[in-house]
Amino acid sequence: xxxxxxxxxxxxxxxxYSNDDFSAEIKWGAGIYIAELKGITVExxxxxxxxxxxxxSSERGQEATLSAVCxxxxxxxxxxxxxxTPLLHPETLLxxxxxxxxxxxxxxxxxxxxxxxxxxxxxxxxxLQEIGLAGLFARIFTIEDFWRPKPDREVLNxxxxxxxxxPEECLFVGDRYDVDLKLPTEMGCSSFLVTNxxxxxxxxxxxxxxxxxxxxx
Ligand SMILES: [Mg+2]
Numbered sequence: 001x002x003x004x005x006x007x008x009x010x011x012x013x014x015x016x017y018s019n020d021d022f023s024a025e026i027k028w029g030a031g032i033y034i035a036e037l038k039g040i041t042v043e044x045x046x047x048x049x050x051x052x053x054x055x056x057s058s059e060r061g062q063e064a065t066l067s068a069v070c071x072x073x074x075x076x077x078x079x080x081x082x083x084x085t086p087l088l089h090p091e092t093l094l095x096x097x098x099x100x101x102x103x104x105x106x107x108x109x110x111x112x113x114x115x116x117x118x119x120x121x122x123x124x125x126x127x128l129q130e131i132g133l134a135g136l137f138a139r140i141f142t143i144e145d146f147w148r149p150k151p152d153r154e155v156l157n158x159x160x161x162x163x164x165x166x167p168e169e170c171l172f173v174g175d176r177y178d179v180d181l182k183l184p185t186e187m188g189c190s191s192f193l194v195t196n197x198x199x200x201x202x203x204x205x206x207x208x209x210x211x212x213x214x215x216x217x
Contacts, residue, residue, distance in 0.1 A: 003210035006164045007189060008107060009155075010137075011150075011174035012117040012124055015194045016100060017131045018175075022093045029084035030066055036083070037075050048073065055104075062178035067118055067149035081120045096132030099201055106204070107187055108136045109160065116141040116159060118149045141161065151183040173203065 010016055014023075027046065035045035052072055056064035064072075070080040107113060113136055117124055121142045128134040139162070146155050160167060167188035174180020174194065181191035190210065194200045 002170055003190075003212060005111065005171045005207065005210065006169040007112040007114060007163055008171045008173060009114045009116050009159070009184075009189075011172075011176070011180045012115055012119055012127065012188065014175035015180070015200065016104075016115075016133060017094060017097065017127070018197055019094055022088070022090060023111060024115050025088050025093065026066070026084065029087045030070065030080065032087065032164050033070065033075060033080050033083040034073055037073065037079075040111060057151075062182070063176055065149055065179055067143070077143060077149060081123075083122060085123050090127045090130045092122070094127060094130035096130070097197060098132070100197065101132045103201060103203065104136050111171075112138045112163065112165075114139050114141065114159070114163060115156075116150070120144055146158065153183060153187070156184060156187060171207070173200075203217055 027049070028042070031042045031046040033045075034040075034049055035042045038045065040048070049066075049069055049115055051064075053064050053069045056068055056072055060149075062078070064142075067077045067080065072076060104113065115128075115137050117140075119127070119142060121140070121144050124142055125134070141155070141159055143149060144160070144180065145217055146152070148155050156167075160170070163170075167184065170184070170192040171192060172181050172184040173192045177191075177193055181193060185191045192203060192206050
């Protein structure tokens with residue numbers, strides 16, 4: 001390989017697959033969680049979530065995650081996951097994209113592949129199974145590792161220490177710059193923004209375009 005990249009750290013949702021029906025199911029599940037928490041209808045909860053997300057994003061100058069919205073509304077990230085996970089049906093909604101399977105299978109022969117997601121372990125494993133990517137990752141980091149959603153500097157330092165890599169040796173791949181890529185980039189990692197599955201398929205070209213030996217120390 002030409003560059004000093006040795007590990008690729010992928011976000012999961014919206015990065016390795018994209019499915020509008022499944023995204024809608026997650027939003028619906030969040031509505032149920034907040035509705036129960038607040039004693040309001042699911043419809044009103046959905047509005048509250050949307051408005052809270054817009055407000056937080058504006059206040060913080062970067063896109064707020066669903067995790068952050070749940071906490072802002074008085075819930076907990078653990079409670080959100082416990083409520084939503086049994087309501088979701090990746091098994092009926094998701095299927096493999098053989099172009100992505102081929103890409104990741106090829107990359108796994110040249111790089112250590114990791115997942116770092118705000119999703120939980122149970123759902124992550126169910127999703128990976130359905131999209132045909134189970135078994136390709138050296139390690140999966142989920143929200144349950146620290147209950148600290150992305151972006152989080154301490155969790156990133158833990159990841160670098162765990163996988164025994166310097167930031168300069170890591171490429172982060174994600175679909176939300178503020179959530180997945182901004183902080184790793186500040187810490188010295190390379191990053192690749194995925195806007196749709198077609199852009200994910202351009203990852204090989206991106207890797208071959210990286211400058212040689214960017215390793216600093
Ligand atoms: Mg994502």
